[in-house]
Amino acid sequence: MSDDLDDIQAIFFEECNEGLAVAEAGLSTMADGDTSADVIAGVFRAVHSIKGGAGAFGHEALQSFSHIFENLLDEVRAGRIEPTADTCKNMLLAFDVLSDHVQAAQGFVAVPDDAAMLATLEALLAEGSGDAPAGDAAASPEASARAAEGEADEFGFMPVVVDIEDLDQEPDAFVDLGDGDAQESAADAGWSIRFAPSRDAMANGSEPLLVLRELERMGGEVVGVETAPLPPLRELDPEAAYFTWFVSVPATVTRSDIEEAFDFVAPDSGIDIVEGVAPSAPESEPELQPEPAPEPALEADEKSAASDAAPSTPPVENIPPAAAAKAAPPAPPAEAKAIEPPQNIRVDVSKLDMLLNLVGELVIRNSILADRLDSADQQRVELPELARLTREIQDNVMSLRAQPIRQAFSRVPRMLRELCSATNKDVVLEVSGEATEVDKSVIEKIGEPLTHMIRNAVDHGIEGTEERVAKAKPAQGNLKLSAEQRGARIFLRVADDGRGIDRERVLAKAVEKGIVASDATLSDEEIDNLICAPGFSTAETISSISGRGVGMDVVRSNVEALGGRIEISSTPGKGTTFTMILPLTLAILDGMVVRLCGQRYVLPLSNVVETVQPEPGQMRPVANSSEVIDMRGTYVPVKRLSELFQLPPADREDEDSVVIIVETDAGNVGLMVDTIEDRREVVIKSLDQNLYPIRGLGGATILGDGSIALILDIEALVASANSPSKFVLKGMAA
Amino acid sequence: MAATAAAATETEHVDDTERKIVTFLLGKQTFGIDMSALIEIREWEDPTPLPSVPPYIKGVTNLRGHVVPVVGLAERLGWEPSVLHARSCILVVNIEGKHAGFLVDEVADIVSVADSAIQPAPEVEVTETSVIRGLVEIGQRSKESSDQKDLIMVSLLDLEKLSPTRHMDLVA
Numbered sequence: 001m002s003d004d005l006d007d008i009q010a011i012f013f014e015e016c017n018e019g020l021a022v023a024e025a026g027l028s029t030m031a032d033g034d035t036s037a038d039v040i041a042g043v044f045r046a047v048h049s050i051k052g053g054a055g056a057f058g059h060e061a062l063q064s065f066s067h068i069f070e071n072l073l074d075e076v077r078a079g080r081i082e083p084t085a086d087t088c089k090n091m092l093l094a095f096d097v098l099s100d101h102v103q104a105a106q107g108f109v110a111v112p113d114d115a116a117m118l119a120t121l122e123a124l125l126a127e128g129s130g131d132a133p134a135g136d137a138a139a140s141p142e143a144s145a146r147a148a149e150g151e152a153d154e155f156g157f158m159p160v161v162v163d164i165e166d167l168d169q170e171p172d173a174f175v176d177l178g179d180g181d182a183q184e185s186a187a188d189a190g191w192s193i194r195f196a197p198s199r200d201a202m203a204n205g206s207e208p209l210l211v212l213r214e215l216e217r218m219g220g221e222v223v224g225v226e227t228a229p230l231p232p233l234r235e236l237d238p239e240a241a242y243f244t245w246f247v248s249v250p251a252t253v254t255r256s257d258i259e260e261a262f263d264f265v266a267p268d269s270g271i272d273i274v275e276g277v278a279p280s281a282p283e284s285e286p287e288l289q290p291e292p293a294p295e296p297a298l299e300a301d302e303k304s305a306a307s308d309a310a311p312s313t314p315p316v317e318n319i320p321p322a323a324a325a326k327a328a329p330p331a332p333p334a335e336a337k338a339i340e341p342p343q344n345i346r347v348d349v350s351k352l353d354m355l356l357n358l359v360g361e362l363v364i365r366n367s368i369l370a371d372r373l374d375s376a377d378q379q380r381v382e383l384p385e386l387a388r389l390t391r392e393i394q395d396n397v398m399s400l401r402a403q404p405i406r407q408a409f410s411r412v413p414r415m416l417r418e419l420c421s422a423t424n425k426d427v428v429l430e431v432s433g434e435a436t437e438v439d440k441s442v443i444e445k446i447g448e449p450l451t452h453m454i455r456n457a458v459d460h461g462i463e464g465t466e467e468r469v470a471k472a473k474p475a476q477g478n479l480k481l482s483a484e485q486r487g488a489r490i491f492l493r494v495a496d497d498g499r500g501i502d503r504e505r506v507l508a509k510a511v512e513k514g515i516v517a518s519d520a521t522l523s524d525e526e527i528d529n530l531i532c533a534p535g536f537s538t539a540e541t542i543s544s545i546s547g548r549g550v551g552m553d554v555v556r557s558n559v560e561a562l563g564g565r566i567e568i569s570s571t572p573g574k575g576t577t578f579t580m581i582l583p584l585t586l587a588i589l590d591g592m593v594v595r596l597c598g599q600r601y602v603l604p605l606s607n608v609v610e611t612v613q614p615e616p617g618q619m620r621p622v623a624n625s626s627e628v629i630d631m632r633g634t635y636v637p638v639k640r641l642s643e644l645f646q647l648p649p650a651d652r653e654d655e656d657s658v659v660i661i662v663e664t665d666a667g668n669v670g671l672m673v674d675t676i677e678d679r680r681e682v683v684i685k686s687l688d689q690n691l692y693p694i695r696g697l698g699g700a701t702i703l704g705d706g707s708i709a710l711i712l713d714i715e716a717l718v719a720s721a722n723s724p725s726k727f728v729l730k731g732m733a734a
Numbered sequence: 735m736a737a738t739a740a741a742a743t744e745t746e747h748v749d750d751t752e753r754k755i756v757t758f759l760l761g762k763q764t765f766g767i768d769m770s771a772l773i774e775i776r777e778w779e780d781p782t783p784l785p786s787v788p789p790y791i792k793g794v795t796n797l798r799g800h801v802v803p804v805v806g807l808a809e810r811l812g813w814e815p816s817v818l819h820a821r822s823c824i825l826v827v828n829i830e831g832k833h834a835g836f837l838v839d840e841v842a843d844i845v846s847v848a849d850s851a852i853q854p855a856p857e858v859e860v861t862e863t864s865v866i867r868g869l870v871e872i873g874q875r876s877k878e879s880s881d882q883k884d885l886i887m888v889s890l891l892d893l894e895k896l897s898p899t900r901h902m903d904l905v906a
Contacts, residue, residue, distance in 0.1 A: 361799045599782060645785035685801040687784075690833045691794070691898050694784060700794060700801045708782040708796050 011346070012053040016102045019046040020095075021410050027092050028413055035083040043091075044073040045263060050102065059105040065114050066101070068121045069094050075125060078256050090120055096414055190251040191258060193220070196244040196270030206265045208241055214261040220249035244270070251275075349440065352401055356587055359390075359397045360683035366390045367680065367704035398585055402437035405483045405490070408446050409434050412454060412481060419458045426465055426476045427458055433483035438490055439585035445562055446492065446582065449555045453494040453578050454479065456552065461498030461576050471573070473497070489564075489606070490584055495577040501570040503527045510536065528568045529665070532556040556665075560715050562586065563604065563698060565665055586684065591701070593678040593709060594660070597647045600709040601673070602682055602701055607662040607714045611676060614654050629659055629670050636661060638670035644696065644717060664718045671717075684711060751849045757842040757872070757888050758825065760808055760816070764842060766870070766888040773797075773826040773833065775841055778818055789815075791898060797826060797833060803898045804835040810896060811865070829897040836896070845872050852890065867892040 026043035051066035072091070075081040100112035193215065197208035212222065226244035230236070249258060255273065262271050366387050373383060409431055416429050462468075462477035469475050480495040503524060510530045511518045522530075530536060532552045559566050564582035583589070583606075591602035612618075618630050619638065628635035638659055642649060652674065659670040682701035687694055698713035754769035774797075781793030781804040790809035794801045804824060808816045816822065816839055824835040847870045855866040868890045 357799060364799075647785075685799075687794070687801060688899075690801065691791075691803040694786060696785060700782070702796050702799065702801070706796055708794055708801060710782065710784070 009057055012057060013106055016050050016053065019050050020099050020102060022046040024095055024410065024413060027088065027095050030083055031088040031092060040077045044070065044077050047073055054105065061111050062101040062105045066098060068118055069098060072121050072125055074256050081124065087124060090124060092417065093117065094121055191249040191253065192274045193247040193249060193258065194244060194270065194272040195247060197241040198269040199240050201241045201269060202239050211261055211265060212245060215247050215249055218249055218253045218257060220247045223248050356397050356401065359394050362390050363394055363683055364702050364704065371704040398439065401440045403440050403443055404434060405436045405438050405443060406434040408443045408450060409481060415451060415454060416479065419455060423458060424464065425458060425462055427462055427479050428476050430478065430480045436483040436485050436490060439587065441586045442562060442582055449558045449580065452555045457494055457496040457498065461496040463499050485584065490582050492580040492582065493577060495575060497575040500572040500574055500576055501528050501531065506530050528570050532566060589682050589684050589711065591680060591682045591711065592676060593680060594673040595675045595677050596641050596673045600677065600703065602709050602711045603660060604714065605679065609661040609663050609668060612659045612661065614659055616655055619654050636668050636670050638672055639718065640672045662714050664715050666718055669718045752846045753849060755845050755847055755888065757845060758838040759840040759842055760838055761813060764886055764888045766890045767825065767827065767893060769844060771827045771829065771893055773828050776824050776826060778822045778824060778837065792837065795835060800833055802826065802833045802835055804837060805898055807836045807838055827893055829893045832897060832899050834898055847872065865892050865895045866890065
């Protein structure tokens, strides 16, 4: 039981996070000046959903905060509060507090102190509308109850919580508002609502009964039903909705509350909300009210009552109800067709991981078959066709795990706001390519490097406003965050228009820290790369943001651990761009299989530049047992893989070996192996799953014969071989 | 003595519960591991060697699609490496979700022992911090006569302490 509840809560929190993402995107759009009704409504709905779920699960702090926030959004939605830039900014801040509350409700962090934010929101509410707060306050206790039900409906965790609330509240609410207000409404001209549920409402999960109940709870009354679309009994689909309902709701209820009742109704339903009471239908058929189930037992006079009562569709408010009569009875609800929204299903990630593993096995078995069968037999058993299918299954499984990178970007705006307020800088964020899809495992792991790079850009790159103005730059700093897919790699860019890398200072610092020799000559590019050197930090003063002993070296090692690399380009005075080049997936690698001392190894093909079989004399020894290979006049350092791995020296001539020139951060390097065997896609099995990460190895894979080949991590391999003097060496070679 | 108390609380609250122990030989000693941790027993086949790992990690092998490290248990305990022979085999175990294979000289038996019969390991330990979780005496199946049972001592291994992932700190 409690487990079930936990599961349901987990779903709620997932929805919360989705809601937060929607709200944040919407609020950002608003802050950028687009305050169209759709955007506002989107944010409102998201916050409303969070509030409802919070209420249902008893997260009081979250509920009460989101309630106030929702009220403000409601006022904005209703046009009573102008969504000025200032208001939007405050709402973004409120959003931050809201996400803290969500975190707190999950037990991740302490409940935030929201007093100041609440005061701000209340102030906004108060100044926004003189009279609105009263009405709002009156509506609020009920609103939250209703929200809870709305939530239950949407999330599908209805039974316990909601029904009890129903029982608790319905009698009071109904008695209080129902009769009394029905009379009043005649005088006040209440609302006439026509509700034609989509035929597939039930299938879409928007149960019309819940909407009607909610309207009733507000004091509404079903005044008529249009039954004409009801088909003959034998054609009746018991799960379809055929009727159109006419409800009158007292004028004391605000339009937004009524609209709220329809929040989760399928978009193809017909909904008209018109001010002005329906002419003659009050108290008409009481037996209609309780259970509006689509029974074919409705009587004809009800039907006529409905057509009397219903047709009021004056387009503008304030038109007297009398004008209503002319409108034709509403058309039967349109058949749902045309646009079917994509249907989603939530899947436990571990199941996808399992599926991916199995597909990996399938790929391997496939290559075992290919290894063991000669080509005639392969044709006979249609192996190529099997291979094609396997490949397709693999691609599809991979795509199941692909997620838009938006998820990794979503935390950036907030982080930037906090960074800006901490550094007193003004930075505007530009995001592009957030729909680029990347494997989930990659998304999970780029968050941290991304955070560091953005901190770095704001803290070190972008100047303060005064400095910018003095340099005749726009006062507002600009930070571009972009993602782009190129082949099997994704390019993630963080570009600022700040002061660029101060190369003199970087070099001085590197010399001071002993990272490079004092007499080394380095190219600009190499100096830029120094900021990724271990133990390097250029911050003059240790700030609260980046001076935590974690520098770009950590970013680089994180990115390299992902099988990616970082490129830095900087123009003094103009800005710096960091580009992370990452694999789309961490699970499959395009590799070159090489053989060395009887073992097979896999090199990532993306690192391979070319391969050479050395001619006699092409390999030249240099001092200290290092060697270079003469590549058309350029000397490229060569590492013998057998030495790096301390394998017994092979008894073979250099001319019988192969040098594979690979591209690394430290320039091109040749790796000497015995032979090249194959080129194939391999399924990466991590070593640290059962062992621990081993420097120089990116993992392992299982080859066609069931044996294991180790995957080389070229960067680490080359770096470990000459790490302390890497930059100096490179400087000399260049 | 402090260890006694700790180990006692671990075993005593489930007084009469019996557990199955897989016993095996390493040199002349008999060791045991909890049967519930055992995934399979397989014949020795040369694993793929790994660079820059301690010598007791013999390499990795393919266990139905998983890359599993193979540990020379004798070396791990600081003894001379096992000499491979026909009865050498690998005990593949599950240690808190991580898989590892241990090279042992010979698998002996599967026995049931009561938890209450397990004594805490004495504090005199040969290598490192104790990898022995407890000691238990079992009657060995005698080949000649069924009456005469030789009692032998089995050292129960603490697999968690033997997990190759524990050496992550040393490497990183």
